[in-house]
Amino acid sequence: MNNSSPQRTVTSQREQLNFTTKLAYGAGELGGAIPNNILVFFVLFFFTNVAGLNASLAGSIILVGKAWDAFNDPLIGWLSDKTRSPLGRRYPWMLIGAIPLAISFFLLWFIPPTANQWQLFAYYTILFIIYYAAVSAVWVPYSTLGAELTQSYNERTNLTSFKSSFAIGGSIFALILAQVILDIVEAPQSYLYLGAISGFISLLAVYLCVWGTYKRYKIIQNEREKIQQAPSEPILKQIKIALSNKPFLYVIGIYLCSWLGTQVTAAILPYYVVDWMKLPKIHFTQMALAVQGTALILMPFWSFMGQKFGKKAIYCMGIPGTIIAQAGFFFLQPGQTILMYILAVMAGIGISVAYIAPWAMLPDVVDLDELNTGQRREGIFYGFVVQLQKFGIAAALFLVGKTLDWSGLIPTVASQAPPVQPDSALWAIRLIIGPLPTLILIIGLVIAYFYPITQAKHEEIVLKLKESRE
Template identity: 55%
Template sequence: MVIEPNSQSSFDKTHPMSLSTKFSYGIGEFAGEVTASVLVFFLLFFLTNVAGLSAGLAGTVLLIARAWDAINDPLIGWLSDRTQSRWGRRYPWMVIAAIPLAISFALIWWVPPLSGQALFLYYCGLAFIFHIAFTSVVLPYTTLGAELTEYYNERTSLISYKAGFSVTGSMLGLLIMQGTISVVDDPARQYFIAGSICGAIAALSTYICVFGTYKRFKLLQKKRTEVSRPPTLPIQQQIRIALSNRPFLFVVGIYLCSWLGLQVTASMLPYFVVNWMGLEENHFTQMAITVQGTGLLVMAGWNYLGQRWGKRKVYCTAIPLTLIAQAGLFLLQPGQVVAMYGLAVLAGAGLAVAYLIPWSMLPDVVDLDELETGQRREGIFYGFVVQLQKIAVAIALFMVGRILDAAGLVSANGEDIAADVAQPDSALLAIRWLIGPIPSLVLIGGIIFAWMYPITREFHEEILLKLSERKREQTQ
C-alpha cells in the first residue's frame, strides 16, 4: 500500500511543530559544538604549550579520552533507552549532566599547581569526567529528533535547525577562544576564562533545549503507540539487531563517508593555505569561516528542497558541488586567491548536507526498527552514529599524519614561521592530493550509499500507518 507523498497524520495536521520548538531544539546543539570545536583546535596545544605536559603525555590524554568515548557512547545510549521517568527517557540525563559538563569543561583549561605524573593524572581524570557528562547531554539530545515528530518532512525541517546551529556553534566556540586570547595577556587565564564561557554556554543551551521542547515531547508521547516500551533485551543482542537493520547500515555509510571527507579536507586547510598557496595563517581561519558560513546560509535552501525532492536526491545533488570544489583546489596555483575563496563557497554549499541529511534519515530508521521489533531504541542507533563521528575524526587525523610524514613534510620549530619553511615537492603534492582527490573518493562512497538508501517519503508513510494500525489493535 502506497500513501500519497503529501499525506500526513491527523495529529501532524492539527499539531504542527512550532518555530519556538525548532529553535529550542536547534540551540541545544551548542552544548556539543561549542565545546567540541574548541577541543579539536586548541586542546593539544594547550596541554603542551600552556599546561606543560610533554607531547607524549598530552597525546596519551587524548588517546584515553577517545578510548573512553568508544565505550560510553553505546553504553549511555543503552541506559537512556531503559530510563523511565515522568520527564521521559532523555531529559533527565540532559538536566543532570549539564552542570557537570560546564564545570568539567572549564577545569580542563585550568592549570593546577602540579607537575609531571600528577598533572598527567589530573587531565586524564578531567577527560574521563568530561566525556561522561558530554555524552550524557549530547547523545540524549540528539535522539530527541526522533521523539519530537513522526512526520517525514517535519523531521527534515527540524534537523535543518540542528545543522544550522551546529555550524554556528562551531564558529562561536572558535571566536570565543580566539577573542579571549587576544584580550587577556596571561596564557593560563586566557584558556580558563574562555573554557568557562564555553562551558556556561553549553549548560545554558541544554536547559533552553529541555524547557523549550518538553511541551511538544509530552504532546507527542500521548499519541505514540503503547508498543514503544523500554527495551528489555541485553545490549549485545540489541547491537546485533541494530547492525542487521539494512537501512541503518546505509545511513552509517553516508555519515562515515561524509565526515571522513569533511575532516580530511578540514585538517588539510592550514597546510594548503600556508604551504601550497604561500599565504598568511589568518587566511586559514577566513577560509574555514567561508566554508562554514556558506553552509549555514544554504541550509534553509537544502531543507526546502529536501521536503520536495526527498533526502536521498538532495544529498546526491549537493555533494557533487563539493567534489567540483575539491577538484578545483587540487588544480589551484599559488596567487589565485580569489578563486580559492570561490571554491570555499562552493565546498560549503555542498558540505551543508553532511550536517543535515544523515541526521534526518536516522529517525526514519528508528521507526522501521520499531515496526520490526516492537521497541524504540533511539539510544542504541544514535550512540553508534555519535561514536562514528568521533572515530572519523581520529581516523582522518591519523591518515593525514602518516601520509604527510611519508611524503617528507618538514615541521616548523618553535622559532620558525610555517610559511617560511621550504617543503619538498613530494610533501606539496601530498597536500594537494589530501585536499582534493582522496576526500573526493570518500564522498563518492557517500553518494553511492545515499542512492541505495531505501526509505523514501512514501515508504516512511507506510511505516507510520502500520504503527498506527498496531496501536488501534492493542487498544481494542
C-alpha cells in the first residue's frame, strides 16, 4: 500500500494529458461517427425505400462487404504495428485512408440509372468493400492512440470519455444534418448531398486529429522505443497470442453485445416509428436525438463515476436502463408517443456507458499483453475491436433486412406513396426492436460482471512493467 501511492502520483504527474490533446483525439472520432451513424440509421431505409432494392438484397450488400473484410482489420493492425515512418506507425494510414473513405461514402448515396436489382446490388457491394477497407485503414490506427497517448488508468477513462462524447455528438450532428437536408431537398438528391457533406467532414476530422495529437504521441513513443521492439511474429501467431489473453475475450464479448444490440435498434428504428407507431418521419430523427442527447449529457457523469468506481462498475450500473427501455418498446402501441420518448431517454442512460467502458478497458488489456510477452501489439487488439464494430453494423443490417424480407415488408421508391405494411412485417419490427436487443444486452451485462482487470490490478500491471523496463 505504501509503495503504490507514490507510484500513482508519479504516473499522474508525468502522464497528465493536456486539454488540447484530448480535444484533438476526441475530434478524430467525428471521422467515423458521422458516416457510420448515417450509415446505420439511413442506409437500409435508403436501399429499400429510395433506391428500390429488395430488403433481402439490401441486407446482403453489407454482409458481402463484411465477409471480404473478415481479416482486414487485424491485418491492418499488424501492418501498422510494423510500419516505420517519420510520422510514426499510425498516422500515415490515417492520412491516406481518409481520402477513399470520404469518396466511397459519398458514392454510396448515388443511385445508378438502372432498375435491375442485381446491377444495383453489384454497384453498392463494390462500394461497401472499398468503404470498409478505408474505414479499417483509418480506424484501426486511430483507435490504438487510446493506448499510446497515456498509460494512466484514470487518464484512459477520461480520454475515452472525450472520444465517446465526440462519438455521440457526431451522431447527434449527423441526425440533425440529415433532418435538415432531407427536409429541404427532395429525395434522392438529398441523400447524395448528405453523403458529400458527411464525407468531407470526416476527412477534416481525421486530419485535425493527426495535427493535434502528434506531439504527444512522439513524446510517449520515444520513451517506449528505447526499450521495446516491434512484434516480429507472423500475423496468425499474433492473433493467437491476442486471443489467449482472457481479459481481451471479455472485452470482445462486452463490446460485441453492446454494439450489436444498439445497431439492431438503430437499423429498425425508422420502420418502427413510421410503420408501427404511425408517426411522421421527423419523429425518427427526434427519437434518435433523444437517445443520443441523453447519452451525451450523462457522459461527464459516467466518466467521473468510472474514475471513482471502475469501468466494469459503471457498465453494470448503466446498461440495465437500456435493457428495460428495449423491452418496453415491444409493448408500446400507436398513440403512446410520450411514453416512446420516455423510453428513448432511458435507453440513452446505458448507451452512454456502452460508448465508454469497452474502449476504456482495451488499453489495460494491451498493457497486460506487454507484461506477458514483452511486446506491444496495439494494432492487433484494436483491429479486432474495430472489426467487431463493423461486424455489428453489418450483422445488424443483414439481420434486419433478411427478417423484414421474410416477414413480407413491401419495398418502395422515393417517387411512390408509402405502402401499408402487412401484420407479419409489423410483428417482425416489434420483435427486432424489443426482445432481440434486450437478450443481447443481458448477455453483455453478464460478461461485464466477470471482467477481471480492476484499477488495483492495472496499477500492479503498470508497476511491474516499469520495473521490467528499468
